[in-house]
Amino acid sequence: MKIIGFCNLKGGVGKxxxxxxxxxxxxxxxxxxxxxxxxPQSNLTSGWGITVEEGEPYVYDFLVGESSLSDLAIKREGVDVIPSSLDLAVAELQLEREPGRDSLLRSSLENVPKDEYDYIFCDSPPQLGLFTRNVLAAADEIMVPLESEFYSLAGVRLLDSTVKLFQKRLNKGLEVGGVVLTRHNPKVVINRDVQREVFAYYGDVLYRRFVRQNISIVEASGAGMSVLSYDRNCNGARDYRLLAEEFEERQESHGEKKTQSA
Ligand SMILES: Nc1ncnc2c1ncn2[C@@H]1O[C@H](COP(=O)(O)OP(=O)(O)O)[C@@H](O)[C@H]1O
Ligand SMILES: [Mg+2]
Known part of the structure; x- marks a missing residue:
């Protein structure tokens, strides 16, 4: 079981x-x-057409150890979705005062049987608040979606120094598993320049595959489903299928490298 965080301290980049x-x-x-x-914005929840009614349990209950993943999971497209709620914003204020507040997710995930899932994906908010810190403390690796714009590079450097801080303090094993360009257009000069700069900084951590700008991606989340279900032949669906293949390839070769060095 591998825990993967989707992080970038900037919003609207495609996490x-x-x-x-x-x-x-x-x-x-x-x-x-x-x-x-x-x-707390719950975009992933609504992107799958889910709303949490008042009083219903949601991801908070997992964080505080009161519900298991299987108690909370709502199946969508073969994926167990653990929903959020706007109430999480209020819960954040209260949790901020608790000791060990940055390790809540890590502790809860330690109780999940290792063979229950291949991957646990954690979507995080755009700023370095409580929940992003929890994801950075719990993840084996993070995936960093990045827009091919110049100001993105500053964000990458900031995230990188944050990751280094977490490696020192709370999570020695944390790695940047991949950086993926989103809304990338290889015909646009500035997009290619950024791709080159990110590659110079991160090398092979930058995925070869990227995601193109595609309106079906936006429409799909409005319709409460992934772009793969919304229109399996559109560019967005194609890009995400190819990205998944590269993801799997990298997971396999990473696993082999780890066994060799062990
Ligand atoms: N490849 C893409 N093409 C077009 N729109 C996209 C693409 N990826 C994401 N979007 C849209 O951009 C907006 C921000 O994406 P989102 O995933 O919510 O970013 P974040 O979670 O980083 O804040 C959303 O409206 C989303 O539908
Ligand atoms: Mg988001």
Whole structure:
């Protein structure tokens, strides 16, 4: 079981979109996946057409150890979705005062049987608040979606120094598993320049595959489903299927490297 965080301290870069569509693509390849919506904005939850009614349990109950993933899971496209709620914003204020507040997710995930899932995906909010810190403390690796714009590079450097801080303090094993360009257009000069700069900084951590700008991706989440279910032949669906293949390839070769060095 591998825990993967979707992180970027900037909003609107495609974290939630990638979390949903990559999960759906991997589930269709037979992987067992749970996705946790750790953003009070609940975009991942609504992107799957789910609303949590008042008083119903949601991801908070998992964080505080009162519900298991299987108690909370809502099945969508073969994926176990653990929903969020706007109430999580209020819960954040209260949890901020608790000791060990940055390790809530880590502790709860330690109780999940290791063979229950292949991957647990954690979507995080855009700022370095409580829930992003929880994801960074719990994840084996993070996936970083990035827009091919110049200001994105500053964000990458900030995230990188944050990751280093977490490696020192709370999570020695944390790795940047991949950086993926979203809304990338190889015909646009500035997009290619950014791709080159990110590659110079991260090398092979940058995925070869990228996601193109595609309106069906936006429409799909409005319709409460992944782009793969919405229109399996559109560019967005194609890009996410290819991304899932590269993801799997990298997971396999990473696993082999780890066994060799062990
Ligand atoms: N490849 C894409 N093409 C077009 N729109 C996209 C693409 N990826 C994401 N979007 C849209 O961009 C917006 C922000 O994406 P989102 O995943 O919510 O970002 P974040 O979670 O980082 O804030 C959403 O409206 C989403 O539908
Ligand atoms: Mg989001």
């Amino acid at each position: 939630t979109t990638m979390c949903q569509n990559l999960a759906s693509a991997l589930a269709s390849l037979g992987r067992r996946i749970a996705v946790l919506d750790l953003d």
